[in-house]
Amino acid sequence: MTISIIRSALMASAVVLAAGPVLAEDITITVWAGGSNESDSYRLEAIEMAADMLSRESAIAGQELNITVEKKLDFGDWPEFKQAVTLAAEAGTAPNIVVTSHLDIAPWSEAGYIVPVEDYLDLDSWPLNNIYDNLMAVAAFDDVQWGLPQDAESRPFFFWKETMRGIGYSDAEIAALPAKVEAGEYTLENVLADAKKAVEAGLVEEGYGFYPRVSNGPDYAQFYQSFGGELQDPETGKLVLDKTAMEAMYQFFVDAVAAGVTRKNHIGTDWSQWYNEVANGKAAMWHGGTWHYGRYTKTEGNTDFFGTIEFSLIPAGNANGRANTITHPLVYLVTNQETDRAEEIASQLIKIASEPRINSLHAIKSAHLGIAKEQSNIELYANDRWASMATERLLGAANAQPNHVQYGAFSEALWKGLEASWTGIKTPAEAIAEVEAELKATLGDEVIIR
């Protein structure tokens, strides 16, 4: 009895309060981040900080807004995360904000899982007008701004300095490598030759001269570009299979295996083993991502990164290609919800989370690159040797993979061909023939074959 009286009194006072000038609004915003671990925690914490800011701004504007942020980061791997998001979206229980690969924008926007942030945000306002234009473009699809870039990265080529010294490079020559790579004077041909020297000199074991990524990923599109390949036709927006470039790229990996500098069964190597080996000089040359800096120095025990490792763009493959690197930014996306209000608040939150100062916390903690120009004026970011060097050396030459609904199928087909050539199941020419047939059948008009 007493309880019910208290409850009635509370309800009555709630009604009175609601009718008053200060409106209280409680909202829960759920954020899920894929492909993240503890060092990427600011992908989620930035939203909490933004929620605090937005609540304060609302209070000043005379509205009480209480935002509870629910965070989830521990998904198994990318496929599991993507399944979780799509299934939740189908069931109508999608998280409000997702942090994911920009490649998801095309299929998820078509499916109606996400809403364009440009419906809610003024793209000319701070801090959005300070984000690099090419990164904003990566978060757009079909001329619609679907999301905001959450971080940037790029994928450098690494040299183990001691091994390079062992095959005759002086310190000055090693320091000059990045510039030579950029100018196209040091190519993948040189990589093979130097890797072979390192193996023959016994500085690294056989198969450890050139030690590439162990699974499919944007990295391999870089090697395609190194041989002059183009991923998307700028005129029509269609995907492009350049057979000559692709075959040359397959051939490069076949040659690397034949020369004994790369293992034939390298694909599928355990990631932990791989990280540990490259961070401690077991491989002469390899490639990775800007975030590897964090992994090598924090987890794998390399205490002298700059003393042991040199980095550059991915070298050109031949005269048709160019030295390049791919940036594969993660993006903040806002999902389709029952109420417009939830989408609006989510959009505001990701806008505030893109503040240079907040984003710098993520960039430095996780060894990613910044998204906004002003970050070079934030001491935390500007004083970080890795962030500033990597931004300067790599980001200018970086391009992204295209946002295209069929890009996934395209990338899988190319990878299948590479796998078959690399492991000696097929010759590069045979693999290309199959890739061509497969792409023609699955993508039809959406792929241009040259």
Place this chain on the structure above:
Amino acid sequence: MKRINWLGLGLLAPAFCIVIFFFLAPVILTGFFAFTNMSTSTGVTGGEYVLNQTGLRAIEDKGLPEATLKQLKNAGYRVDAKGLAAMAEQFGENAAAEFAELHGDALFTSRRDMERALKDLRANQIRSTRDRKAAAELFKRSVLNERFATEDEFRAVLIEANINPADHDAIVMQAYSGWVWTKENIELIFTLPSSLRYAMNTLMYVGLTLSFNVLFGLFLAISIFYLPPRTSAIFSTIWFLPRVLPPVLYVLMWKWFTWDTGFIATTLSWVGVAPKNWMLDTSTHAWVVIVLINGFVGASLGMILFSSAIKAIPTSMLHASEVDGASRIQQARYIILPQLRWPILFVTSYQTLSLLTSFEYILLSTDGGPGRATEVWSLAAFHTALNNYGGNLQYGLGAAFAMLLVIIGIIASLTYLRFFNFREMIAKPRIEG
């Protein structure tokens, strides 16, 4: 007249539900999905109508007339009388008048330009972003990038935009974002060069693993039969381990065994053999490992079944044969094997069907590698439907792969029934008749 036995039906009900929900429903749904173009981008629950640049490009390729295409592309945002009237209503006459003066009759191709134009208002500024976006919408004349829940709504907008009615059907069809019925998946599977390889891989996998299962299971059962009871118990327990170990752990142990830093490589390096990955070095290595991994699991089941069948053979027959001077091999050949006909049939048919659809050990060990050399049909179905780096999972195509497997499974079971003459096996026992 027979009375319905409600108790019996009641007891059957749980089994009935399990059969329907866990066996029948997945098969029916697979058949249903197989004839759709369902993928992440179409969603599962249905679609809406939205025309974007990609869609526009696709209908351009299909031959949409140039004039209609231009109309659709260039509509953009227009500061026309209709828009200004709506603006006057929502934001006041003064705002509309000022805007007409600033940008009357202007055409903006992008939303951002339209919003920037609205920011030019001075005397009647629209201060909130939301309001400015709402104002911009009043001038939108393009049908691009807008989602409509129903076909009727979308058609109404096309009429309003003065699009040639002859082109409406093509546009509507392209704009539908959901899945549609199609036979293309099946056709695609038959045209893809990789399908044939997956089929051959499956044949090889089932054939080799099945032979290993049955032959090794038989060998184990017979040899254990001749061992003293205590020793035979130890051996059968050991051989049963692969089946009771969790698959992830079991395969992990195989990995430790075969990696280039694993047991085999390390041991052989002592006698000068260069270390290599004994699981993934060539496709032959991968096949041997896959057959062994699956074979040991399957053989343990065969062993149990065969052992119990052997125990059911009257020992007097074996004793009699011993008196006649038969060797162990002769006993196995002329007494044991003939009596194991039905268990062998059972293991063969059961294992064929389960091997056709099982891929978990392959997924965990080689994941279809090296270079898809061990990609079997069911693994291809899984990879297509649920694993894609770019994020667009192809549910329809994956289901079509799975459906063909279901059909093959049904044909195989019918063939087995006929081939081994099951009817004879389940005939009424004559002794008790």
